[in-house]
Amino acid sequence: MNADAATHKAEELRRQISRTEKELQDLRAQLQELESSSTNGRHDHIPEESGSGTATAPAPGSKWPLKEEEYARYGRQLILPSIGINGQLRLKSSSVLIIGAGGLGCPAAAYLSGAGVGTLGIVDGDTVEVSNLHRQIAHSTSRVGAPKVDSLAQYSRDLNPEVAYRCHGEHLTPQNAEAIVSRYDVVLDCTDHPTSRYLISDVCVLLRKPLVSASALRTDGQLIVLNNPPAPPGAADGGGPCYRCVFPRPPPADSVVSCGEGGILGPVVGVMGVLQALEAIKLIAAGIGKGDNADPKQWNAPSLLLFSATSSEPFRSIRMRSRKPKCFACSAESTLTLKELKSGSLDYVQFCGVSTPISVLRPEERISAADYNDILAQGLNTTSLLLDVREKEHFDIASIPGAIHVPFSAFQAKYRSTTGGEKPSLDWLPEETPSEAPIYVVCRVGNDSQLVARKLKDMGIDSDGKRFVGDIKGGMRAWKREVDGTMPFT
Structure with a gap:
């Protein structure tokens, strides 16, 4: 020729x-x-957004595998030995799913789209709130009230229109998990609750998807790459541990603290989200995300990375074991299947000990915020006592006039072992308080206050029912809603 x-x-x-x-x-x-x-009940309101992603090829006749603008856009990472042209092509042909468009998901999405992944999927059923903005940096004041998936996709699209974006405007459930997760090569767990973490890990094991999981609270965070390398349950050649291998039992329900209760420093959750994106890029560039031509040397031994913003050594790595021999999800003894998962027979809420809001007081032992305000207006509070059990940071922002501050954590520590047969020390109770004076307890949303009121009753403070001991239903949130709309609520 x-x-x-x-x-x-x-x-x-x-x-x-x-x-x-x-x-x-x-x-x-x-x-x-x-x-x-x-798929019944699923709301993918942007099934596949316009953007180059995996569907766009160089112009006909080009002898280069990327488009000209892509060499300019990704040039600074293309020249890295750990990426190179092969790594960039793997990124371009990959699909990554971010579950949770909040403090972790926002920076993760930004750096994944910036790196040039082919398709970026986002799962979240919430809308943008003002309280999100200090840490969820992809959202903006102008998009308050908008679905988070739309807001994050728009931010990412403005950053890199070459990526295809898929928005799943719903929360991940056992019923929709397989249909959503099966479309992607690598999954990032950017949620903030144990129920979601166990569900995401289980479906990733069953579908053989590597999982990058992170969490953050207050000034601390943790990160771990799970199911890496991905292998079916009980595989003879092993595989990376799953979330159940590391945490076979969920934390006690009353120890699970949300960002709303415990607080979060924005840069802390940002650090963890950026690290999630970094781990996903490393997996994909090495070929592990798709399982094709992956170099086994790239399979790092599993480790748990701990981050503390207040420590003199912010980062600490703990070596983890491989899969547990009797793990419920990934061992040879596992009976977990996709059919069982979708059927709903696994109750993740019940497993994590979280069901309905706390309800330990009878209706007659609770009072509405409006009714307690009437007590204040009538001057009856001089013969009653209001105990505010929020933590100091919440109390310092705003409180109800006349409230006595006893933090819930201090109350628990002091009266944990006290029984009705003992005479407790009530050093927070003013000496001049009449023995029959009612005691009202208030907290942030009406959960901790019930526990404190019940404990006071168990200690005999109610004098066998002669003294009213109860709480303000709905806590300070209800006070803002029913009484004083100007009061700050955090």
Whole structure:
């Protein structure tokens, strides 16, 4: 074959490849529409956004695997030995799912889209609130009230329109988990509750997806790469541990503290989200995300990374064991299946000990915020006592006039072992308080206050029912809603 014939043949092959890739793009779009319409109750309101992603190829006749603007956009990472052209092509052909568009998901999405992943999926059923903005940096004041998935996708799209974005505007459940997670190569758990973490880990084990999990609270965070390398349950050649291997039992329900209760420093959760993106990029560039041509040397031994913003040594790594021999989800003894997961027979809420809001007082042992305000207005509070059991940081921001501050944590520590047969020390109780004076307890939302009121009754403070001991139903949130709308509530 002479040179002219070879050139002509090469051009024809390039055109054929271009046509084939266009057909593949159309087929993917059709498949996405069918999957979206066949999944009951799922709200994928942007099934596949416009953007280059995996569907765009270089112009016909180009001899380079990336488009010209992509070399400019990704040039600073293309020249890294750990990425290179092969790593960038793997990123471009990969799909990553971020579950949770909050403090972790925002920075993770920014750096993954910036790095040039092919498709970025986002799962979240919440809307943007003002209280999110100090740490969830992809959202903005102008988008308060908008679905978080739309807000985060828009932010990421402005950063890199070359990526295809899929928005799943709902929370992940056992019923929709398989349909959503199965579309992606790597999963990032950016949620903030144990029920979600166990569900996400279980479905990733069953679908053989590497999972990058992180959490953050107050000034601390932790990160771990799970199910890496991905392997089916009980595989002879092993696999990375799952979330249940590391945490076989959930924490006690009363020890689970949310950001709303415990607080969170924005840069802390930002650090953890950035590290999640970094780990996902490392997995994909090494070929582990897709499991194709992956270098086993890239499979790092599992470790738990701990971060403390207030420590002199902020980062600490703890070596983890491989899969537990009797793990419920990933061992050879596991009976967990996708069918069982979807059936709902696994109750993650019950497993984590979280069901309905705390209800330990009878209705007659509780008073509304409006009714207690009437007591204040009538001057009856001079013969009663209001105990505010929020932590100091909450109390210092705003409180009800006349309240006595006894933090819930201090109350628990002091009276943990006190029984009704003992005479407790009530050093917080003013000496001049009449023995029959009612005691009202208030907290942030009406949970801790019930526990304190019940404990006071168990200690005999109510004098066998002669003295009223109860709480303000709904706590300071109800006070703001029913009494004083100007009071700050955090």
